[in-house]
Amino acid sequence: MVFNSLHFLAFFxxxxxxxxxxxxxxxxxxxxxxxxxxxxxxxxxxxxxxIGSTIVDYSMARYIARTEEPRRRRMAxxxxxxxxxxxxxxxxxxxxxxGSLAHVFGWFxxxxxxxTLHVILPMGISFYTFMTISYVIDVYRREIEPTTNFLDFxxxxxxxxxxxxxPVLRANLLLPQIKNPRVITREQIVxxxxxxxxxxxxxxxxxxxxxxxxxxVFDPALSPTGIEVLVGVWAFxxxxxxxxxxxxxxxxxxxxxxxxxxxxxxLFPYLVVSPRDFWRHWHISLSTWLRDYLYFPLGxxxxxxxxxxxxxxxxMTLGGLWHGxxxxxxxxxxxxxxxxxxxxxxxxxxxxxxxxxxAGLNWQRILLGLFMFQVTCVxxxxxxxxxxxxxGRLAKIIFTDFRFASKTVESLIIPVALIVVPFLVVHVYxxxxxTELAPLGLPRPARYALFGAVFYLILLFGDFQxxxxxxxxx
Amino acid sequence: MISWPSRLLLAAAILAGQFGLIxxxxxxxxxxxxxxxxxxxFLQDPQTGYRLKPGAHTRYTTVEFSTEIxxxxxxxxxxxxxxxxxxxxxxxxxxxxxxxxxLQVSVDRTFSALLEQRLNAADPSHQWRVINAGVQGYGxxxxxxxxxxxxxxxxxxxxxxxxxxxxxxxxxxxQSWLDADGQPAAxxxxxxxxxxxxxxxxxxxxxxxxxxxxxxxxxFQAPVKELPLATYLSDPPPVVDSGLSVAHNAMAAIAxxxxxxxxxxxxxxxxxxxxxxxxxxxxxxxxxxxxGGTLERNAGTERFRRAYASLGVPMFDVxxxxxxxxxxxxxxxxxxxxxxxxGHAVAADAIFGFLKTSGxxxxxxxxRPASPLADRHTNAR
Numbered sequence: 001m002v003f004n005s006l007h008f009l010a011f012f013x014x015x016x017x018x019x020x021x022x023x024x025x026x027x028x029x030x031x032x033x034x035x036x037x038x039x040x041x042x043x044x045x046x047x048x049x050x051i052g053s054t055i056v057d058y059s060m061a062r063y064i065a066r067t068e069e070p071r072r073r074r075m076a077x078x079x080x081x082x083x084x085x086x087x088x089x090x091x092x093x094x095x096x097x098x099g100s101l102a103h104v105f106g107w108f109x110x111x112x113x114x115x116t117l118h119v120i121l122p123m124g125i126s127f128y129t130f131m132t133i134s135y136v137i138d139v140y141r142r143e144i145e146p147t148t149n150f151l152d153f154x155x156x157x158x159x160x161x162x163x164x165x166x167p168v169l170r171a172n173l174l175l176p177q178i179k180n181p182r183v184i185t186r187e188q189i190v191x192x193x194x195x196x197x198x199x200x201x202x203x204x205x206x207x208x209x210x211x212x213x214x215x216x217v218f219d220p221a222l223s224p225t226g227i228e229v230l231v232g233v234w235a236f237x238x239x240x241x242x243x244x245x246x247x248x249x250x251x252x253x254x255x256x257x258x259x260x261x262x263x264x265x266x267l268f269p270y271l272v273v274s275p276r277d278f279w280r281h282w283h284i285s286l287s288t289w290l291r292d293y294l295y296f297p298l299g300x301x302x303x304x305x306x307x308x309x310x311x312x313x314x315x316m317t318l319g320g321l322w323h324g325x326x327x328x329x330x331x332x333x334x335x336x337x338x339x340x341x342x343x344x345x346x347x348x349x350x351x352x353x354x355x356x357x358x359a360g361l362n363w364q365r366i367l368l369g370l371f372m373f374q375v376t377c378v379x380x381x382x383x384x385x386x387x388x389x390x391x392g393r394l395a396k397i398i399f400t401d402f403r404f405a406s407k408t409v410e411s412l413i414i415p416v417a418l419i420v421v422p423f424l425v426v427h428v429y430x431x432x433x434x435t436e437l438a439p440l441g442l443p444r445p446a447r448y449a450l451f452g453a454v455f456y457l458i459l460l461f462g463d464f465q466x467x468x469x470x471x472x473x474x
Numbered sequence: 475m476i477s478w479p480s481r482l483l484l485a486a487a488i489l490a491g492q493f494g495l496i497x498x499x500x501x502x503x504x505x506x507x508x509x510x511x512x513x514x515x516f517l518q519d520p521q522t523g524y525r526l527k528p529g530a531h532t533r534y535t536t537v538e539f540s541t542e543i544x545x546x547x548x549x550x551x552x553x554x555x556x557x558x559x560x561x562x563x564x565x566x567x568x569x570x571x572x573x574x575x576x577l578q579v580s581v582d583r584t585f586s587a588l589l590e591q592r593l594n595a596a597d598p599s600h601q602w603r604v605i606n607a608g609v610q611g612y613g614x615x616x617x618x619x620x621x622x623x624x625x626x627x628x629x630x631x632x633x634x635x636x637x638x639x640x641x642x643x644x645x646x647x648x649q650s651w652l653d654a655d656g657q658p659a660a661x662x663x664x665x666x667x668x669x670x671x672x673x674x675x676x677x678x679x680x681x682x683x684x685x686x687x688x689x690x691x692x693x694f695q696a697p698v699k700e701l702p703l704a705t706y707l708s709d710p711p712p713v714v715d716s717g718l719s720v721a722h723n724a725m726a727a728i729a730x731x732x733x734x735x736x737x738x739x740x741x742x743x744x745x746x747x748x749x750x751x752x753x754x755x756x757x758x759x760x761x762x763x764x765x766g767g768t769l770e771r772n773a774g775t776e777r778f779r780r781a782y783a784s785l786g787v788p789m790f791d792v793x794x795x796x797x798x799x800x801x802x803x804x805x806x807x808x809x810x811x812x813x814x815x816x817g818h819a820v821a822a823d824a825i826f827g828f829l830k831t832s833g834x835x836x837x838x839x840x841x842r843p844a845s846p847l848a849d850r851h852t853n854a855r
Contacts, residue, residue: 006693221753444476448488456492460682464689 001041002164003250004203011038012254019258024181025141028155031258035160039123042164045121049087050158055084058153061139064131073140079134088129091122125166126322128157130289135171144172152178155403159260161251165244167285169263170469172262183258191437195253198426198436201454201460202246208463210239211414220390226402226410231382231395235416237373237380238423239268244283249436268431271355273368274346275339278376289456290319309344313337320388323383328391334380339375422457426450493679500678507610513675515545520666521623521656522616525549526609537577538807549624550607551575563601564593564838565626567616569728570636573744574608578812581606585813588822593835596826599782600839605630614639614724615648619656621728626735633732634825635725636742637782639774642705647821649720652727684698703758705777708768718781728791729787738838740788742825743775747806750796754803789833795824 001007015034019027040047060080064073135156138144147153155178165366198253217224217232223231246263255262269282279287295315313334320333350356357364378395384393430438440451476484501509510585512534515529530545545577546552559565568574568586574582585604593602607625609616615637625633650658674680704714725741732739750754755771762769775793782789796805805817813821829835 128731445484445488446482448485449492452485452489452492455489456496459686460496460679464686 003247003254005139006199007041011041011392017256019182021202027182028151028178030398031160032151032155032158034153034159035163037164038160039158042123046125049091049122049125050128051154053084053087053128053132054150054154054157056080057157058150060375061153062138062148064136065146075134075138081133084129084133088125091125093321099263106164127168128163130168130322130389131170132157134168134289136291138171144175147175147179148374149179161254161260165247165251166288167248167251167263167284169262169265169285171471173263177260184205184257184259188256188259190440192256194437194440195249195256197253197451197454198439199246199251199253199459201458202249202423203462204246204462205365205457206242206419207239207246208243208465208468209419209461210235210242210416212463213412215237215421217412218384218386220386220393224397225408226398227404228408229397231408231412231416233377233381233384233394234373235412235420237270237377238420240383241266242379242423268427270370271428271431273365273372275336275343275372275375278372279336279340286319286322286335290315294318305344309341311346312317312340314342318464321363327388328382328385331388331391332379335379335382339379380472422453496717496730497677497679497785498643510676515543516610519657522609522619523651523657524611524703525620525624526551534577534665535788538809539844540794541577541580543577544581548628551577551581552606552607553581555728556603556605556628560601562599563603564632564841565630566590566593566602566604566632566634566838567607567621567630568634568636568742568854569606569612569621569625570608570742571612571617571638571641572608572610573638573812574606574636575606575610576606576818578807578815579812579815580817583815583818585818585821585825588819589825589829592822593829594828596830597835597839599641607644608636613638613645614721615645615651618652618724618727618731620732621762623653626731628658630732630735631742632738632829632834634740634742635728637721637725637778638744638746639778640703640705642747642774642777643711644717645720646713646717646726647722652720652723657703693707696745703762704772705774706769707762708770708773710773711776718777722781723776725782725785725787735766738834740790740832740834741782741785742828744793744821745775745791745793745796747811749775750791750799750802750805752802754806765816765825767774788834790825790828790832792821792824795827796820823836834843 001011003059007303011034015030018030019034019129024029036047036050039050057080060076064322065071067076077120135144135146135153139146147156150306152175156169156171156174157167159178214235216222218236225369230248245266263285265283265285267276267281267284272281295311298311298314299307300311302350314337316337317330317333320336321328323332325380357368364439380390381394382388385394426439430436432438439447442450475696501511505804507513511532515527515530515532516524519525526545526549528545528547530543532543534541534543543551544553546555548556550556566589568589574584574586581587584606586604586608590602590604594600604640605625605628607620607628609620612620612636614637617637621633696754704710705717707714729739748758755769759769772793775791779791780790799805799820804814805820806812807814812815830840
């Protein structure tokens with residue numbers, strides 16, 4: 001089930017109505033059942049994996065907590081990691097590695113009979129696997145106490161707002177809210193409703209409409225012009241953001257209605273001036289996970305410049321692989337690693353020559369922001385292309401076939417602008433105020449006008465075909 | 475602190491103002507069949523449901539084309555009026571839907587106009603006039619009613635029906651129209667619904683809201699929500715057979731009226747875009763597969779051919795001529811399912827070839843009475 005489906009439109013009001021009348025413990029039992037239904041609505045066969053992860057990690061975490069002997073604690077951690085990464089590796093990467101292996105053997109003229117399994121990627125597996133891994137590691141590091149209530153842990157893993165596309169939540173944020181009775185305030189309801197509305201706007205008006213417009217640009221069978229590729233990549237940047245930030249906002253909004261606070265996953269990432277800042281504002285729950293459970297264990301920045309750069313490259317390349325089993329994702333991850341490394345070089349040069357960008361709104365910051373957006377878009381081109389050679393083909397077109405046609409203005413540039421500009425007006429205001437909840441502080445007439453505009457734009461021009469979220473199967 | 479009634483009033487005023495702004499913006503932008511200027515091309519008609527409004531005129535612009543549309547005094551898309559027939563004039567009336575009306579190209583680029591040019595070039599001894607009597611949204615029943623009540627008066631020597639082979643299910647409920655010789659009289663409920671339709675049609679915003687409502691309803695209908703696609707399913711719903719049966723009856727009515735008026739009659743089977751466009755077919759086949767069905771590329775053509783076969787009238791399938799073309803993706807527009815200028819030219823050549831080789835052209839030129847024999851005229855596959 002996805003948030004932009006009729007199924008969810010019927011599911012949530014029923015769940016919410018029942019949830020509101022139940023006492024705390026019954027709420028938790030009910031939410032576990034509702035979340036399993038939410039997941040099973042996609043494919044009930046994979047419910048076993050979800051429950052399997054829950055049982056294994058609950059048991060391992062409890063075992064680790066009550067065992068003092070370091071070797072046994074480590075063994076339990078390894079069992080949990082092998083189970084989680086094994087499941088993730090098989091379901092997410094089997095087809096990719098099998099195909100790539102056969103391809104590599106093919107270069108040497110060797111034919112290998114690979115096992116042909118059409119492995120289906122279970123929805124949300126990357127998200128809940130990362131959550132349970134971080135939980136067990138946190139218990140192992142003695143940073144948190146494991147929960148002794150299996151039901152609470154089950155709800156932590158399967159809580160439906162975050163289940164299929166994140167955010168990747170930490171136990172210390174969600175578990176206490178599950179354990180303790182929740183009080184739903186009027187502010188939470190108002191904020192939740194706004195986040196849901198804004199999330200649907202980002203998904204149905206911005207992301208899905210842009211997706212339809214730019215599909216021909218990225219179709220390998222067609223030959224777009226350079227300007228079409230450029231506008232297509234810019235538009236994809238907003239599509240990707242609208243899609244994923246939209247999902248996160250709906251998840252946060254739905255949670256707020258139930259009195260549960262999820263963490264902010266996106267914080268105006270296209271208005272930053274450096275790759276380092278970008279990763280502090282884009283998919284924050286994943287980037288902090290990668291930092292805490294991959295980059296720091298690799299040594300972080302503690303062992304000299306060269307090793308820091310190696311660690312950044314490794315972390316981001318693996319982060320790319322997390323996004324999908326395909327070479328464009330790996331290249332995208334490596335590119336992100338390179339931008340972070342380059343960021344360090346620029347910082348060193350800037351420090352030496354005492355360059356700095358003044359704080360606040362100024363032309364240096366705007367220019368740097370625009371440049372940073374182009375840096376991000378290079379990554380977006382790699383991410384969206386159907387293959388690495390196709391990314392190369394599209395990049396080449398930008399520099400070799402920059403024809404301008406009035407048809408491009410009518411069929412691409414104007415429609416993209418009609419979608420992106422209304423979004424940006426609100427987005428920039430939110431960024432200025434530092435929160436997506438900023439419109440709730442507007443004077444009443446302006447606030448109502450904004451709500452009305454969002455309502456009309458979704459109803460009249462939104463995409464109601466129930467297009468999947470990009471991160472749905474990550 | 476503002477009271478609740480004041481808040482509601484403020485919200486209502488803001489929503490109404492935004493409604494007006496969006497309505498104005500949409501009207502200014504145009505480019506859609508929902509624009510009141512486009513809708514003004516049509517008028518309600520008790521006999522055919524609706525028809526083209528005589529003397530109406532507009533410009534229809536989308537990202538793919540911009541076309542001047544003029545409706546003549548007789549209510550068909552033509553820049554010339556239709557007066558009494560000259561002694562050496564030979565008239566062909568082509569009944570059909572939007573594919574025939576062809577709002578996407580200028581009037582002299584439609585297959586009707588191109589066919590007229592080819593006939594006049596091939597037979598200068600007669601003055602050939604091909605009347606484009608296509609009306610957007612018509613199916614076989616409305617074509618029959620339009621012929622009976624309007625186009626028969628054009629004194630055609632040959633009546634061609636360009637029958638789009640996608641529309642079978644849409645005809646299913648219209649046998650009563652044929653029986654009543656027009657749209658059945660409206661009861662109070664129908665009158666209310668007509669009034670609601672008129673209100674909706676007067677506003678572009680309301681038309682979009684209506685579209686949303688229709689999409690919403692479609693979620694609770696058959697797995698393949700687009701009814702025309704049902705004609706192409708390997709296992710079509712019963713509505714397809716009922717529609718084909720009604721379409722058959724409508725064609726029989728046209729054939730009978732044409733014969734009574736001394737005109738010849740033939741059917742042209744007009745394919746839809748995905749029958750010639752591989753990428754389009756791939757996309758639709760996938761959509762249908764995901765909805766649990768199987769799309770058969772030429773099933774619509776075959777079903778209509780079978781449905782009309784028992785009429786024993788000449789029948790010509792335009793599809794093979796289109797299939798024989800290189801770059802078939804250019805035959806139809808990409809953002810709608812209608813012929814491009816190239817598609818019209820190919821169709822005109824094919825229909826001209828059919829009229830010539832079947833002997834229909836010679837028969838019409840000679841002014842011989844209508845013959846019901848059809849077998850030798852059909853391009854059976």
